[in-house]
Amino acid sequence: MVAAILKLTDVVKRYGTTLGVGPVSFAVEEGEFVTLLGPSGCGKTTTLHLIAGLLQSNEGNVEIGGRDVTGVEPQHRDIGLVFQNYALFPHKTVFDNVGFGLRMRKVPRGEIEARVTRMLDVVGLPGVERRLPRELSGGQQQRVAVARALVVEPKILLLDEPLSNLDAVLRKRMRLEPRDIQKRLGITAINVTHDQEEAFEMSDRVVLMNQGRIEQIGTPEQLYDAPASRFAAEFIGEAVFIDGRVVALNGTGAEVEASRGFRFKGVPRADGVKMGDEVYLLVRPERVEVSLSPHDRPDSVRATVIDRVFSGEQVSFIVAVESGLKFRAKKPSLNAYRDVAPGATVWVAPVDCRMVPRGP
Amino acid sequence: MTGDRRFGRLLLSPITLLYTLLLLAPISFFLLLSFYEYTAFEMYRPNLTTANYDRLLFDPYYRNIVYRTLRIAATTTAFSLLAGYPLAYFLARHAGAWRGVLLFLVIAPLMSGVIVRTYGWIVLLGSEGMVNNLLLFLRVVDKPVQMLNTEFAVILALVHILMPYMVFPLFSSLAGQDPNLVRAAGTLGAGRVRSFLEVTLPLSRPGIVMGSVLVFTLSAGAVVTPQLLGGKDMQMLGQTIYELILTVLNWPLASAVASILVVCQFSVIFLYFRGARRGATA
Amino acid sequence: MAASTGFGRVPRAARGAALHRRIGTIAGAMAVGLTYIFLLAPIIVVIFTSFNPTTASAFPPRGFSLRWYREFAASGSFTSAFQFSLWLGALAAVFATTIGFLTAYAARRFVVRRRELVQSLAMLPVMIPHILIGISLLVMLTVVELPELLTLLLGHVIVCVPFTVAGILASLEAVDPGVELAARTLGASRLRVMWEIVIPLIAPGLLSSLIFAFIISFGDVYIALFLSGPGMTTLPIEIFTYLQWESTPVVAAITSVQVLMIIALGLVIERLVGLRKIIRI
Numbered sequence: 001m002v003a004a005i006l007k008l009t010d011v012v013k014r015y016g017t018t019l020g021v022g023p024v025s026f027a028v029e030e031g032e033f034v035t036l037l038g039p040s041g042c043g044k045t046t047t048l049h050l051i052a053g054l055l056q057s058n059e060g061n062v063e064i065g066g067r068d069v070t071g072v073e074p075q076h077r078d079i080g081l082v083f084q085n086y087a088l089f090p091h092k093t094v095f096d097n098v099g100f101g102l103r104m105r106k107v108p109r110g111e112i113e114a115r116v117t118r119m120l121d122v123v124g125l126p127g128v129e130r131r132l133p134r135e136l137s138g139g140q141q142q143r144v145a146v147a148r149a150l151v152v153e154p155k156i157l158l159l160d161e162p163l164s165n166l167d168a169v170l171r172k173r174m175r176l177e178p179r180d181i182q183k184r185l186g187i188t189a190i191n192v193t194h195d196q197e198e199a200f201e202m203s204d205r206v207v208l209m210n211q212g213r214i215e216q217i218g219t220p221e222q223l224y225d226a227p228a229s230r231f232a233a234e235f236i237g238e239a240v241f242i243d244g245r246v247v248a249l250n251g252t253g254a255e256v257e258a259s260r261g262f263r264f265k266g267v268p269r270a271d272g273v274k275m276g277d278e279v280y281l282l283v284r285p286e287r288v289e290v291s292l293s294p295h296d297r298p299d300s301v302r303a304t305v306i307d308r309v310f311s312g313e314q315v316s317f318i319v320a321v322e323s324g325l326k327f328r329a330k331k332p333s334l335n336a337y338r339d340v341a342p343g344a345t346v347w348v349a350p351v352d353c354r355m356v357p358r359g360p
Numbered sequence: 361m362t363g364d365r366r367f368g369r370l371l372l373s374p375i376t377l378l379y380t381l382l383l384l385a386p387i388s389f390f391l392l393l394s395f396y397e398y399t400a401f402e403m404y405r406p407n408l409t410t411a412n413y414d415r416l417l418f419d420p421y422y423r424n425i426v427y428r429t430l431r432i433a434a435t436t437t438a439f440s441l442l443a444g445y446p447l448a449y450f451l452a453r454h455a456g457a458w459r460g461v462l463l464f465l466v467i468a469p470l471m472s473g474v475i476v477r478t479y480g481w482i483v484l485l486g487s488e489g490m491v492n493n494l495l496l497f498l499r500v501v502d503k504p505v506q507m508l509n510t511e512f513a514v515i516l517a518l519v520h521i522l523m524p525y526m527v528f529p530l531f532s533s534l535a536g537q538d539p540n541l542v543r544a545a546g547t548l549g550a551g552r553v554r555s556f557l558e559v560t561l562p563l564s565r566p567g568i569v570m571g572s573v574l575v576f577t578l579s580a581g582a583v584v585t586p587q588l589l590g591g592k593d594m595q596m597l598g599q600t601i602y603e604l605i606l607t608v609l610n611w612p613l614a615s616a617v618a619s620i621l622v623v624c625q626f627s628v629i630f631l632y633f634r635g636a637r638r639g640a641t642a
Numbered sequence: 643m644a645a646s647t648g649f650g651r652v653p654r655a656a657r658g659a660a661l662h663r664r665i666g667t668i669a670g671a672m673a674v675g676l677t678y679i680f681l682l683a684p685i686i687v688v689i690f691t692s693f694n695p696t697t698a699s700a701f702p703p704r705g706f707s708l709r710w711y712r713e714f715a716a717s718g719s720f721t722s723a724f725q726f727s728l729w730l731g732a733l734a735a736v737f738a739t740t741i742g743f744l745t746a747y748a749a750r751r752f753v754v755r756r757r758e759l760v761q762s763l764a765m766l767p768v769m770i771p772h773i774l775i776g777i778s779l780l781v782m783l784t785v786v787e788l789p790e791l792l793t794l795l796l797g798h799v800i801v802c803v804p805f806t807v808a809g810i811l812a813s814l815e816a817v818d819p820g821v822e823l824a825a826r827t828l829g830a831s832r833l834r835v836m837w838e839i840v841i842p843l844i845a846p847g848l849l850s851s852l853i854f855a856f857i858i859s860f861g862d863v864y865i866a867l868f869l870s871g872p873g874m875t876t877l878p879i880e881i882f883t884y885l886q887w888e889s890t891p892v893v894a895a896i897t898s899v900q901v902l903m904i905i906a907l908g909l910v911i912e913r914l915v916g917l918r919k920i921i922r923i
Contacts (some may be wrong), residue, residue, distance in 0.1 A: 054823050073363055074826040081827040087820035091842050104829030152828065367832045368752025371744040375764060375803065378741060382796050383767065386778035393781065403784075443677050450674045462678075464912060469681055471904045473861025475878040475885075476897040480684025482889055483691050490687060520680060552666065574768075581771030584863050588885055598773050605777055605868065618774055625771065 003066065005030045005188050006051065006156055011060035013046055021046045021212045023060060028156075028188060028205075033179055035191040035199040038209035039235070044192045047209070048158055051190065053077045065155045075104070080149030081158040082178075085165055086141045088133035094120070094144050095129035101152035119151040120144075123181060138166050139174060146178065150185065157182065159191040163198060175201055196236050200224075208232055230356050233282045240328050241356070242281040249275055256281050256355065260323040265299070270355040282354040288329035289349040290317060290337070300347035303327075307342055319348055391622070394615035404612050412616035422600070426620060429597040432511065433580040436518040440526040440575045441568065443519065448530035448567070449560075453539070463531075470524040478585045481517040482508065485589070509591035517589050518579045525578060526571035533567030534560070577625050597621050685901060692894035710895035720896055723880035727860050730876060734798035735855035741799065742806025742851060747840065749807075750814045751822070764807040767800050772864035775800060780868040790871055797865035802855035809854060813847025813915060814840075846914040853907045860904070 004027035012022030021043035028034050036044040049055040051062060053074035061070040069077050080101075088097050095116055102112045120126055123143040133141055142162060149157055159178060163171045179202045182189045193199050199206050200220040208215040208223060215235075216228040227233035230241065248255035249269065256264045256279060264281060273279065289297060303319040306326070315333040317340065320326045327350060331337050340346060394412050396404040416422045447466070455462050469477060484490050487504040495501045507513050537560065545555035583598035590596070597617060604614035695707035714720055749760040767775065779797050783790065817840060825835045841848070866876040875883075877900070881893055 052827055054826065073831075074823075075829045075831055077827075079827060081824065083820045083824055085818065085820055087818060087824040089821055089825070089839060100825065100830070101828035104834070148824075148828065158827075363832070364752045368748040371748035371752065372760065374741045375745045375807075378796065378800060378803070379763070379766060382779065382782075382793075383770075383775065383800055386782040387770070387774060389785070390774070390778040390781045443680070446670060446673045447677045450670065454670075460912070464908065465678060465682065468905055468908060469685055471857045471861065471908055472685060472897075472901045473878060473904075474863050475861070475881050476688065476901060477684050479881070479885065479889075479893055479897055480688045482885070483687050483894070484684055486889075490683075520684065523677075523681065552663065577769065577771060581773050581864075583773055583867065584882055588882070598771075601773060601777065602867065605780070611781065614777070618777065621771065622774065629769075 003030060004028060004063075005065055006190070007063040008047075008051070009060050009063075011047075011050055011057045011062060013043075013050055013055060014058045019212055021050070022057075024209075024212075024214055025060075026207055026214065026217055028190065030188055031186055033182055033189045033191065033202060033204045034207060035193060035203040035205075036207045036209055037193060037196060037199040037235075038215075040194055042209040043212040044194075044209050045160060046212075048081075048160055048190065048192050051156070052079055052081050052158055054081075078155045079158055080152060080154035080156070082142075082145045082149050082160065082162045084161045086133075086145035088141060088144060088148070090133055092132075093129065094125075094131050094133065094136070097133065097144060098148045098151050101148065105152060115151055116147075119147045122150070122185070123147045139170050142166065142174065143177075146181065150181070150187070155188065157187050157189040159189060161193055162191070163193070163195075171198075178202065208235065210235075226354065227282065227356060230280055230358075233354070233356055238285050238328075238330065240283045240285060242283060242325070244279055244281045246273055246275055246277045246279060246355075249273075254355065256353075258323075258325055260325045262301075262321060262323045262325045264350065264353050267353050267355050270357055273355060273357065278358050280356040280358055282356050283327060283350045284352065285316065285328040285330040287350065287352045288327055289351055290319070290329045290331055290340075291347050292336075292340070294347045296347065297349045300349040303346055303348045305340055305342050305344045305346060308340065317346075319346060321348065390615055391619050392615075393612050394619050396612045396615075398610050398612040403609065412612050413619075415613065416616050416620065422617070425595055425597055425600055426624075428511075428594070429580055429621075430624065432515055432518070432586075432596060433576050435515050436522060436579040437526075437572050437576045439515065439519045440523045441572060444523050444526035444530055444571065445568075447523075448527045448534055451527070451531050452534035452537075466524050466527055469520075474521060474584050477521050478517055478588050481513065481520070481589060485513050485516075508589060509594065511590065511594055514586045514590040514594060514596075517585050518582060521585060522575045522578050525574040529570035529574070530564060530567040533564045533570075537563050573629050576628050580621060580625060688894050689898045689901065691891050692898040694891045694894070697890050710891040711899075713892045714895045714899070717892070719875075720877070720880060720892070723875050723877045724896070724899075726874060727877040730795060730798060731856040731859040733795055734802055734859040735852045737795070737799045738802035738806045738855040738859075739810075739848060739851045742803055742810050742855075743841075743848060745803070746807050746810040746814055747836065750811060751819065761807070761811070765804045768804045772801060772862075773867075776865040776868040779865070790869060791874055794866065794869040794874060797869055798859040798862060801862060801865060802858050805858060806851045806855050809851045809915075810844065810847055813844040813850075817843050850911040850914045853911050857904055857907060860900070 006028040008027070009025050010023040011025070013020040024043075024047055036047055038044045046055060050057050051064075053069065053072060053076075056071060061068055063069065064077060064079065089100065092100070098116045098119060099112045102115060107115070116129065117126075120128065123146055125140060125143050125147070128136065128140070128144075133144065136144065142165070146157075146162070162178060163174055166174060175198055178189065178191070191199070191202060203220065205217065205219055206223055207217050210231050216223060216232045218226075223232060223236050227236060227239075233239045233241075242258045244256040244258045244264065246254050247257045247263070252269055253266045254269045254273065256267050258264065258281065267281065270279070289300065291297065291300065294300060294302070301321050303321045305317050305319055307318040309316045310333060313333060314330050315337050317329045317331070317337075318326060319329060327348065329348060393404055395408050395410070397407040397409050397411065399405050416426075451459060451462055451466075482489075485507040486492070487506070487508075489507075491507065492501075492504040495505065496503075541559050541563070542555050545559050546552075550558065580596075581598050582596060583602050586594060586596045587599050587602075597620070601614050601617050601621070604610050604617065608614075692710055693706050693708070695705040695709060745760070745764055749757050749764070753760055775797060779793050782788070783793060821843075822835050822839055825839050826832075830838065860876075861878065862876070863878045863882065866879045867882070870876060870879045877896070881896065885893060
């Protein structure tokens with residue numbers, strides 16, 4: 001078991017009387033890349049600032065590297081923070097920006113020079129020491145910001161939506177960069193983003209937040225395959241919900257009847273679900289099989305195509321089964337699906353459906 | 361952060377010390393003198409009395425000065441608004457590329473100080489000044505008109521000196537308005553005058569209030585301008601206080617006069633802001 | 643039907659509206675022009691008068707001479723008052739800018755919830771008649787033993803502070819708070835951030851504030867009216883006293899020099915940050 005390098009215990013942040021965040025508890029292991037994911041206003045940036053000490057919690061405590069840092073000022077927390085807009089000092093050169101933290105730590109001049117040069121090499125920006133931040137491109141500024149945060153060898157690297165200021169193309173290309181640097185240096189990183197795809201590609205684990213609370217913590221696979229709530233399912237990937245009731249139970253599976261009498265068989269049983277419970281049935285459109293013949297799958301049922309939307313890589317169908325229940329199916333736009341037009345008859349089979357307990 | 365609050369308080373301590381020790385405390389003490397007894401030897405004696413106020417309220421000499429001050433301040437405010445509004449409107453809406461220069465030309469006189477501008481009016485309004493020479497040249501008059509030492513001169517100079525204080529708040533409130541509002545009123549069928557009266561003017565109310573309060577306050581407390589342009593017969597409250605302090609040496613009475621000035625000003629401020637609030641909620 | 647009758651009318655109505663608009667525009671331009679003449683005439687007249695060869699403050703001047711400038715340079719009382727005002731203004735500017743910076747920075751970053759309150763309290767001296775401030779300080783001197791020069795200086799600082807606070811607040815608005823937080827996470831204390839990050843970033847604003855405070859102090863009458871004394875008379879008070887007895891163009895010469903200096907300083911501010919920012923009351 002690796003020691004937790006960061007531990008939040010029941011942290012609460014209030015603004016006046018309104019609740020900002022909490023109670024929030026989670027732990028991060030050394031060397032992990034963890035992302036706080038959630039819609040805007042969910043408290044993810046507040047949580048990051050609580051870790052950095054830029055905000056002080058009203059309750060609970062924060063431990064970094066086994067030391068309780070609750071109430072400790074940010075300059076004594078041993079963290080590195082990369083800001084959303086990078087927050088480079090506009091009046092200082094790249095060298096002075098990156099060297100700032102070392103200077104604050106009273107590192108001798110010669111060593112500062114060596115370490116800044118080395119760190120600029122690590123982030124792939126050698127030779128820009130004398131330039132001012134505004135003379136660099138957005139992507140280069142981001143790397144300087146990362147270098148500035150890392151050069152002091154912090155216990156944890158905090159990233160506040162580091163990619164959000166880049167344009168769409170650069171953003172996709174830069175996505176793996178922070179993670180790459182992080183893995184190479186073997187440092188722990190906490191990232192904040194509202195972009196699910198970005199979070200999944202970068203992180204070992206994801207902390208999904210909503211309205212100041214944690215909805216679910218897990219690996220990207222866990223979050224995608226077994227969302228703990230309707231919010232989790234909707235925020236991650238595409239999701240269609242169907243109201244249903246549990247009508248049969250066996251060891252690990254269940255049979256769920258949708259409102260129109262359509263029965264889903266072999267749905268994995270969620271914890272604590274009993275006979276007769278009302279549940280949501282999560283159907284991922286990309287997991288609905290569509291075929292032109294009834295013989296491809298034994299569990300498929302006859303349906304009529306109502307609409308078809310072509311979006312390049314993929315093509316989506318709205319289909320209605322005989323009981324009147326409608327699904328969305330999303331398929332790669334291969335030739336096989338090109339000719340399926342509204343009105344056509346197809347055979348569909350929703351596979352890998354999930355039961356999501358209905359909240360109170 | 362609690363550290364933030366402590367640091368903030370530290371940063372605010374110089375201004376707090378300065379204002380409490382050298383602004384609020386002295387002013388409170390000075391105004392307190394109005395309730396003290398006047399004696400020729402010690403200047404004031406800490407015996408509480410209303411004698412100073414009695415004298416002010418029942419002596420027609422002082423009553424006249426109060427009326428004159430209020431009249432001059434109100435007239436100055438009205439004319440500053442009348443002249444300043446078109447200017448501010450022009451600067452906010454139509455000045456274009458010249459805006460910087462034109463604003464500078466409004467600020468420059470303000471920065472040159474009260475004395476410089478008052479002196480300018482002495483030169484302009486004197487019997488050999490430009491205004492008289494112009495009037496003589498145009499044969500409007502056949503001998504120089506007495507303009508110095510009149511209420512007219514005082515008001516004219518005060519409007520001139522204080523107009524920037526009217527223009528800036530007006531400019532801010534007009535420049536802050538979304539120009540699309542007037543365009544929207546236009547598309548809805550309102551003419552220029554109509555959309556000015558119904559959109560621009562009501563929205564510039566905070567600027568009008570702020571500017572008027574500033575001009576009224578500053579003109580009611582003026583000393584230098586009325587002293588040099590109005591002379592002894594046109595005395596205003598500020599001059600009375602000045603004389604009582606430095607020449608007559610009756611500080612308790614000066615304090616009572618100052619209190620009246622302060623009361624007048626605060627009631628104007630209060631009425632204005634109440635009016636402004638009512639306007640905003642209506 | 644309706645459309646066709648309307649069609650015939652539109653051009654005339656439009657022509658009428660266009661004419662109205664043009665008249666309105668011309669009237670507006672004239673009003674603005676006259677206002678500018680009104681605002682600038684007294685100052686321009688003073689400058690012309692300063693070159694007048696005769697004793698009378700007459701306009702238009704009858705000839706050209708530098709006589710009054712020579713007289714100004716030769717008069718000990720005016721030159722020493724000018725020097726005294728320069729020194730006083732410079733000192734008051736330094737104090738007022740320092741206090742203004744500390745106040746504005748606190749209001750902007752550290753007392754966020756009470757910011758409005760702090761800002762309006764800082765504006766207090768603008769709301770109080772300056773004559774009252776001057777008198778109160780004079781009266782205070784009879785109770786508290788304070789050097790008169792120091793009191794005069796602090797009086798000037800008080801009347802300058804509202805403007806330095808307002809101007810520096812405007813400059814601080816352009817500073818990204820993230821930059822300060824970044825410095826904090828990198829190990830800098832609040833004091834360090836203030837010194838190394840904030841002050842360099844708003845240096846033009848601070849310089850403008852210094853100049854503006856100097857200008858205000860230099861033009862002040864109401865504080866100095868009560869706190870001037872032998873050897874510490876400011877220029878405006880010297881002129882005011884002089885004007886009560888006589889009015890020769892030597893005053894025009896002095897004020898011309900003053901106006902020139904102030905316009906030059908004003909242009910420096912305009913270049914640094916734009917005067918608009920400073921004047922926002």
